[in-house]
Amino acid sequence: MKDPIATARAAAAGLDRGSLIDRDRAGTFDRSGWIAVAEAGLTGLGTEYGLAADPPTIARLLAAFGEECHDNGLSLALNAHLWGCVGPLMRFGTERQKAMYGARLCGGSAIGALAATEPDAGSDLSTLSTRAERRDDGYVLNGRKLYVTNAPLADVVIVLAALDPERGPLGAAMFVVERGTPGLDTPEATETMGFRTARVGEVVLNDCRVSAGALLGAEGAGLAIFAHAMEQERRFIMAFAVGAMQRQLDACVRRARARRQFGRAIGDFQQISGKLVDMQLRLETARGLLHRAAEAGGRRSQRAALAAMAKYAISEAWVRNCEDAIQIHGGAGYAVQAGIERELRDAIGSRLFSGTSELQRETMARTLMLG
Numbered sequence: 410m411k412d413p414i415a416t417a418r419a420a421a422a423g424l425d426r427g428s429l430i431d432r433d434r435a436g437t438f439d440r441s442g443w444i445a446v447a448e449a450g451l452t453g454l455g456t457e458y459g460l461a462a463d464p465p466t467i468a469r470l471l472a473a474f475g476e477e478c479h480d481n482g483l484s485l486a487l488n489a490h491l492w493g494c495v496g497p498l499m500r501f502g503t504e505r506q507k508a509m510y511g512a513r514l515c516g517g518s519a520i521g522a523l524a525a526t527e528p529d530a531g532s533d534l535s536t537l538s539t540r541a542e543r544r545d546d547g548y549v550l551n552g553r554k555l556y557v558t559n560a561p562l563a564d565v566v567i568v569l570a571a572l573d574p575e576r577g578p579l580g581a582a583m584f585v586v587e588r589g590t591p592g593l594d595t596p597e598a599t600e601t602m603g604f605r606t607a608r609v610g611e612v613v614l615n616d617c618r619v620s621a622g623a624l625l626g627a628e629g630a631g632l633a634i635f636a637h638a639m640e641q642e643r644r645f646i647m648a649f650a651v652g653a654m655q656r657q658l659d660a661c662v663r664r665a666r667a668r669r670q671f672g673r674a675i676g677d678f679q680q681i682s683g684k685l686v687d688m689q690l691r692l693e694t695a696r697g698l699l700h701r702a703a704e705a706g707g708r709r710s711q712r713a714a715l716a717a718m719a720k721y722a723i724s725e726a727w728v729r730n731c732e733d734a735i736q737i738h739g740g741a742g743y744a745v746q747a748g749i750e751r752e753l754r755d756a757i758g759s760r761l762f763s764g765t766s767e768l769q770r771e772t773m774a775r776t777l778m779l780g
């Protein structure tokens with residue numbers, strides 16, 4: 410059997426890096442890169458249809474992928490597909506749903522998305538405006554979702570909607586909606602600060618009629634399924650950034666050795682070598698938390714807290730390391746060509762998706778207080 414980590418690394422190493430600056434500027438998704446990632450089994454990672462790996466291996470594998478893949482947008486697209494769509498479908502889907510979508514999604518010929526965020530419901534999804542109404546033998550969906558990763562590309566969108574709003578959080582449901590379903594629209598991508606090669610956009614549902622078979626899990630289980638998906642996502646979604654931080658630290662060390670000012674390598678100045686040390690400490694702390702979250706068993710609240718800790722610590726470390734990387738590179742770090750300013754723009758976005766940094770801290774605080 411092939412080594413899954415080596416497979417992921419090799420797939421990422423083969424991606425086209427030369428066009429990245431232009432694609433970032435234009436906001437272009439790397440379709441051929443996606444196909445290469447799919448052929449390596451990554452679009453079905455951890456499922457019967459994709460690259461087999463246990464959770465600790467998944468974390469290592471995605472970090473190795475992120476180290477070689479300079480296109481963080483592609484990494485985000487892959488993670489949104491895996492944890493937002495493939496994960497909940499394979500865990501909570503009926504045999505029929507898995508037969509309909511599983512092989513296509515896991516094989517990468519279909520791209521998945523999860524549509525939860527709304528204009529008036531972001532961190533707090535207990536007051537959804539998107540409605541699902543029971544009609545005839547199925548449901549009719551109406552509403553608008555924002556900032557959905559992969560929305561403009563997605564073949565399958567999992568939609569969170571309020572079915573029995575008077576039941577509050579217990580009245581939500583999830584639906585699997587296929588592109589082409591009348592009433593489902595994914596308008597142009599939203600222009601974003603970072604992750605510009607991922608396509609983030611709206612999902613609009615206008616009298617979108619789906620069959621009873623589109624319900625994912627049970628009526629009323631929407632937020633529980635969402636919470637499960639987010640916990641899984643937070644365990645792994647920042648693994649690629651741990652790889653990206655390693656790549657960045659290596660580049661900074663090379664620069665600190667090679668760049669000479671005042672007749673010495675800039676790494677000889679303690680203010681520069683100190684930054685390298687800070688970067689390494691943040692990276693290794695982030696890596697340690699990634700592995701702890703990936704390996705976590707035990708009580709649900711403790712697992713959730715570790716996942717929140719990993720997600721929070723890695724995204725914050727990534728932002729800080731990007732700032733130091735620019736400083737170490739001086740003006741060259743501020744120039745687009747070096748790719749570090751792009752990394753910073755991407756890193757800032759990671760503080761927001763999958764629950765903001767503030768919400769991760771809330772989860773950690775609650776676990777501390779309640780035990």
Ligand SMILES: Cc1cc2nc3c(=O)[nH]c(=O)nc-3n(C[C@H](O)[C@H](O)[C@H](O)COP(=O)(O)OP(=O)(O)OC[C@H]3O[C@@H](n4cnc5c(N)ncnc54)[C@H](O)[C@@H]3O)c2cc1C
Nearest residue numbers: 523524525526531532556557558758761762763764765767
């Ligand atoms: C790159 C990217 C990709 C994304 N992908 C997806 C996707 O695939 N699917 C999807 O559905 N959504 C996606 N999102 C949306 C993301 O999940 C939301 O932006 C996020 O949940 C925050 O919601 P909001 O933007 O409405 O901010 P708000 O909830 O309005 O928050 C605004 C500010 O208030 C703070 N805040 C809110 N409540 C509290 C609290 N209780 N305590 C302390 N502070 C609080 C927040 O931390 C934040 O700083 C994505 C976002 C980004 C940037």
